[in-house]
Amino acid sequence: MEIMHKASSSLSCKISFFPSPDNIDSPRTLATPFRHSSASSNSQLQQLQLNRSKNYRPAGSPLRCTASDSVKRQEMAGKDGQDPRIQKISSAIRVIPDFPKPGIMFQDITTLLLDTKAFRDTIDLFVERYKDRDISVVAGIEARGFIFGPPIALAIGAKFVPMRKPNKLPGEVISEEYSLEYGTDKMEMHVGAVEAGERALIIDDLIATGGTLCAAIRLLERVGVHVVECACVIELPELKGRERLGDKPLFVLVNGA
Ligand SMILES: O=P(O)(O)OC[C@H]1O[C@H](OP(=O)(O)OP(=O)(O)O)[C@H](O)[C@@H]1O
Numbered sequence: 001m002e003i004m005h006k007a008s009s010s011l012s013c014k015i016s017f018f019p020s021p022d023n024i025d026s027p028r029t030l031a032t033p034f035r036h037s038s039a040s041s042n043s044q045l046q047q048l049q050l051n052r053s054k055n056y057r058p059a060g061s062p063l064r065c066t067a068s069d070s071v072k073r074q075e076m077a078g079k080d081g082q083d084p085r086i087q088k089i090s091s092a093i094r095v096i097p098d099f100p101k102p103g104i105m106f107q108d109i110t111t112l113l114l115d116t117k118a119f120r121d122t123i124d125l126f127v128e129r130y131k132d133r134d135i136s137v138v139a140g141i142e143a144r145g146f147i148f149g150p151p152i153a154l155a156i157g158a159k160f161v162p163m164r165k166p167n168k169l170p171g172e173v174i175s176e177e178y179s180l181e182y183g184t185d186k187m188e189m190h191v192g193a194v195e196a197g198e199r200a201l202i203i204d205d206l207i208a209t210g211g212t213l214c215a216a217i218r219l220l221e222r223v224g225v226h227v228v229e230c231a232c233v234i235e236l237p238e239l240k241g242r243e244r245l246g247d248k249p250l251f252v253l254v255n256g257a
């Protein structure tokens with residue numbers, strides 16, 4: 001992987017992660033993302049509500065494009081108020097109904113990873129936002145935060161710290177419990193991975209209820225780290241996870257409901 005920092009005439013810094021040019025064709029024919037719209041009737045929506053389970057939440061309507069945060073919206077907007085890369089990213093995310101359980105509309109980012117242009121644009125959008133924010137730690141949440149976090153960390157010159165499910169990290173850990181719809185889960189981080197006073201960005205693929213991001217924030221703040229912002233590719237806004245984060249800024253690229 002090669003990281004190229006190209007200064008444009010407007011002094012903004014474009015960062016690419018792969019040597020391929022921007023106009024490379026994306027492999028959409030390999031896996032065509034689709035949108036499932038059969039969850040639109042009232043009875044089906046009621047069924048979706050009934051079928052809510054564990055940490056998964058139904059997304060009742062197609063992904064909408066956005067690039068939002070709680071501080072300043074449309075910061076990266078193009079002429080029409082929307083960065084043109086966002087629509088392509090949104091289209092590259094597949095929604096799979098009834099996974100992992102009936103009623104769940106699963107936001108599948110694996111098709112985004114197949115689309116080299118959309119995947120690179122996703123990383124670039126985050127890097128453009130965070131490259132001058134003096135961030136020394138990118139904390140990625142297991143499992144899908146491990147896909148987006150490391151390239152962002154490398155590009156902005158920060159270390160990558162994995163926030164893992166219980167009993168996965170081999171060294172001494174600190175852990176934080178968090179609630180799921182039914183029961184609790186735990187998130188762990190290696191002792192010594194971060195130091196008090198560092199500035200962190202937390203990355204995950206998706207925010208639903210916000211419980212996972214809240215646990216990550218608590219874990220980092222317990223050891224004196226300043227969490228600058230949380231960033232996700234997808235938000236399911238109907239689940240109001242953003243509200244659960246309080247005044248901690250959240251930046252997302254795509255709305256899933
Ligand atoms: O906002 P919340 O309601 O907390 O849910 C969001 C979390 O749920 C998903 O992970 P999941 O727990 O499915 O774990 P996985 O990525 O290991 O499959 C997703 O990747 C987020 O980490």
Ligand SMILES: Nc1ncnc2[nH]cnc12
Nearest residue numbers: 055056057105106107208
């Ligand atoms: N609908 C969903 N799709 C993918 N990951 C999720 N995590 C919680 N809800 C989810």
